[in-house]
Amino acid sequence: MLSIRQFLVTNDDGVNAQGIKVLTNVLSQFGQVTVVAPDRERSGHGHSITTKTPLRAAKLSHNDTVTVYSVDGTPVDCLKWGLETLFADKQPDLVLSGINHGANVGQDVFYSGTIGAAREAILYGLPAIALSAARDADERIHYDWVAEILGRYIQPLLEISLPRQTLLNVNIPGTQPVDVKGIQVVEMDVEAKRFDIIKDSDSRGSDIYWMKSLFNVEGKAQSQDLQAVKEGFVTVSPVSVGSANVEVLNNIEKQMEALS
Template structure:
């Protein structure tokens, strides 16, 4: 089993180190991560700047590790196409600090790395921790929780579910209540623009993390369960096949062709 690991918090993040140490129980681990925290930059591929790669010797026992001055998606693309000797069997992206919630997952570098892997038909999982800071985190307990998820997913490795979002609670093992598989509540938006004035009185806007101020959720949605002590696992489908919708749109254009010939 060849496993590729990446993240968006940078190669020196304690979250990615915890992920790597856990996944080494299951197979040969390769690491390709940004050389710094890329949470606040473009998570997509770098098209107008060169990407520089540095081999790293930071993680004992891995099959290979590299850092680069690019995005998480760059890490996956360069890893698959250039750096790894063979295509990996699985990608894990994370462990990111701060839960991946609602429609804001589409801004997440942790997710874009997984999406990039899915374009190569590589099953991918992006993992986040319900803590906004790497401080005051007991990583041995987090590794125990993540191990349970990784064990199940790697035993049932399949391309039929290409993308999974996993949120881990930041709790002691005795507080752990189980694993819930459920859709994400896509009505949630964690980041919102707020208006401020600069010293000259001009208005500008900044995206504010409103995690602590979010409106009450439905009790059976993913975030309340995460706060209660559950691991939440959500399949993400980016390439659905809506046959009925396709046929409907085809009728629109056939109708246009008919009207044109008349």
Template structure:
């Protein structure tokens, strides 16, 4: 008796035509039955935004006889996951994979990332999830190099089962396959963006701004995602969506709240 193929939901934040999601689709099609629901346009840095004040549209863009069913969505990455799980699929997928993002989602970037927010939303929906990112912002980045690693990580997650209420944030260094030293389980590095705004003026005299900034890694630890990536490793950070700072509860209970 043949083993049932896993049902895999594929999404991203760079848009359904991005080379990164095409590379991810290539790998997932070898592993299971695939549904693609992804934004119809780039939605980078959308975080966990959802659409509540305007309509959402889904357009089936794959042919009826296509091996993979694909939908483009007018909304955010999180909208894509919500619609896939609650409207399109008759049962929850066995796995949701998001990416491959064009650019880093390591360290503090996980907070802003549409790629990772899609994975987190899947986790909230009770679906095991992984977000994949490559440290190369080039639209024509080389995704072939990382495909074997994507496959390995995905198969490990399916075989072993994901930790409860945890999703994986996977980042790949921009290296050739033979130069990648391996996979490291890491913690998120403590880092910040030092924001700068480029202030300009329109021909009509109205001020406008372009957001810029510098990424500052404040963490010297050798167990972080930033260290792993800088030293030739693929970083895997387990991410939880329970944002409670459990370690601070005892201290806060010493405050005189009710006196």
């Protein structure tokens, strides 16, 4: 008898976000899905964890294919809680984080709670995929489009064999399914500016500042994620953590020897 694939799913938009519902619905066709997600939006929390206050978890729903829990913590808290409690005896086959409301391209790898949770999974030695959906020209996300596009590409994504300590960062373009140009494996454009500081004033006239996310900026090439998503491709980018570059280590060692 074949074993049923076990998926652990989280996000940073909260357990009630549309994106995680789309992802769960698609995944439930391929195996058993356990959702452990923040009880509210936790965007931009990166890889942060909660250590000064206790975490509270609640089981929200259960059926034959999907079980849903909420945790009052960050995405990484949710991932840790799920792995250390629900999967303490047998690890999931794959961790998926998303679908994020908005693209996670380039520099977002450092800020995104969606990617942070997937990164935590690979630190546990598990394969992981972070998924995000770009907005359209009117700054909207059409989740019916997202569901159709994901349904088209999810199976090959689930079958990719990943090296140790490497996750996949997947972005779905903000275009109608018929206009999607295909899927591209691309580098992340970490040099493109992704945020700006906007000065404003509060009701008392004091200066305040907003951190504004930028998306419609020029990427360097179609071979990088920002530009490829803008042009209508589903992008897949490997993100690695772990061992330092040996060449860099040797270079630094030589410099230290020269300075001593």
